[in-house]
Amino acid sequence: MRYLILGSGPAGIAAARAARQMEQDAEVVVTTEESAPPYLRPHLPDVVSGEKEAGAVADPQGNALAAERIEVRQGKRARRVDAARNRVTFSDGTEETYNFLLVATGGKPIVPLALMGCPGSFLLLNSLGDALRIRARAMRSDASLVYGPGYLGIEAARALRTLGQQVTWVNPGLPRFGNPISGEIEAKITEKLRKNGVRIKEGTDIADALDLDGGTYNVLTTGGETIRCQMIVVATERLPAVGFLEGSGVKVGTGALVDEYLRTGVSNIYAAGDCAEVFDINRRESRINFGWRSAMKQGQLAGENMAGGNKLYIRNTEDYFGLLYGQPLPERFK
Ligand SMILES: Cc1cc2nc3c(=O)[nH]c(=O)nc-3n(C[C@H](O)[C@H](O)[C@H](O)COP(=O)(O)OP(=O)(O)OC[C@H]3O[C@@H](n4cnc5c(N)ncnc54)[C@H](O)[C@@H]3O)c2cc1C
Incomplete structure (x- = not known):
């Protein structure tokens, strides 16, 4: 056989x-x-x-x-x-x-449509190659934006913050497919991330990303904010x-x-x-x-x-x- x-x-x-x-x-x-x-x-x-x-x-x-x-x-x-x-x-x-x-x-991670107009702005977190790429880019930048709900978003934000990045985590809501982390645990962990200096934007989504100079991006949220960063890490459900x-x-x-x-x-x-x-x-x-x-x-x-x-x-x-x-x-x- x-x-x-x-x-x-x-x-x-x-x-x-x-x-x-x-x-x-x-x-x-x-x-x-x-x-x-x-x-x-x-x-x-x-x-x-x-x-x-x-x-x-x-x-x-x-x-x-x-x-x-x-x-x-x-x-x-x-x-x-x-x-x-x-x-x-x-x-x-x-x-x-x-x-x-x-x-x-x-x-494979879901890539938000709003990022399609700015393909150089984001890196996925799914494979070993992705992880090495994110780390290498973080070495050349100061500010990262993490996009993704639940566990993967949390983990990506934690990892980049550990590296000393200024991190904004855009958490669009509950995961659609996997099991959400129980509300209590997620609230506690989110609080820890916040205390560690991660800026958290909950219940908002990415509306667009604009390339400023080939290495800096303005991310526009559906809540009307503009977040400047040098890398967007897409840590979404697969x-x-x-x-x-x-x-x-x-x-x-x-x-x-x-x-x-x-x-x-x-x-x-x-x-x-x-x-x-x-x-x-x-x-x-x-x-x-x-x-x-x-x-x-x-x-x-x-x-x-x-x-x-x-x-x-x-x-x-x-x-x-x-x-x-x-x-x-x-x-x-x-
Ligand atoms: C960053 C991250 C952290 C995670 N943390 C946890 C955790 O703490 N706990 C947990 O339970 N789960 C976690 N997960 C989810 C967990 O990794 C997956 O549930 C698990 O890997 C699924 O195993 P799988 O064998 O089904 O698929 P995968 O592990 O995705 O393996 C599929 C393989 O198939 C290959 N492949 C895809 N398409 C093709 C193709 N067309 N031809 C040939 N090869 C192909 C892929 O490259 C990959 O190697 C995490 C996932 C990520 C991305």
Whole structure:
């Protein structure tokens, strides 16, 4: 059997290892657009702040993949899935075949439309490359604006403030997709950020960004304010990265739609992690269970099920929020 896995995040790597455990003589191949070995995305803010070096955020799940005979092919971005021929085409023009395919491509941050007119003004916070880019730009600037609701906005603001930046956090409101942090915790953390010198603009949005001199920007808010900065960090929620499934026959809602076994409507294609919209048998509805632990759990289950495991995915609310990776959120802000 040949298992092809798209994405080297926690879902993809857990799936590869589970498929290997289930089937010792299978061919297990992970293809990813990344150039870095698997890393812990939750630690990216620490890379921005300099509390962790890039080399210190490797995902322990990614250790010893070669010893488990799991091949990881980097620099390969999936462009098209031909489900009739069991083939995936990549942006470099190469193709891979499969008996079973797992889509574990996670998500990409939502970029506010208002920033589209000023593309040089903002940097995303999603990948290791992004974190290094933000850190490098912060070294050349004094004032940053962080845009994004909830946990990611908080973490980006904290990291840049730790670096000594003057930080304004524009928090447009509650996240639409993930679990909001409980009101009490968010209020406490927001207060800590404020005490640490972060200027917080809540309930307002970015109306436009104007380039003043190629390195300084005026950000106009819907509340009528103008905020001057040298960098805008977009730390927004991530939407499933599943555009390449168009025309494949795999149904997509917000994410790739899967049943309670994480199988799409195409019987040999599965999806897991932040890109998967999973049918919850208890609530009888489909939803995306964003988060690291949930991605690992779904990845493992999808890997087992592709190899004949036939196991049900049961959502557990602790899978994502109570147990954030690493230190619990409130402790990071003591
Ligand atoms: C800054 C930051 C901090 C976070 N902190 C936390 C936290 O503390 N706790 C928590 O639970 N969650 C946190 N998250 C969310 C968590 O990282 C995700 O929920 C988790 O990584 C999802 O895992 P995944 O495997 O589904 O997707 P991802 O980790 O996103 O992995 C998907 C992989 O697929 C690759 N890919 C995408 N498209 C393609 C393509 N077309 N072809 C090939 N490869 C592709 C991507 O490059 C990526 O490597 C954080 C996220 C960010 C960005």
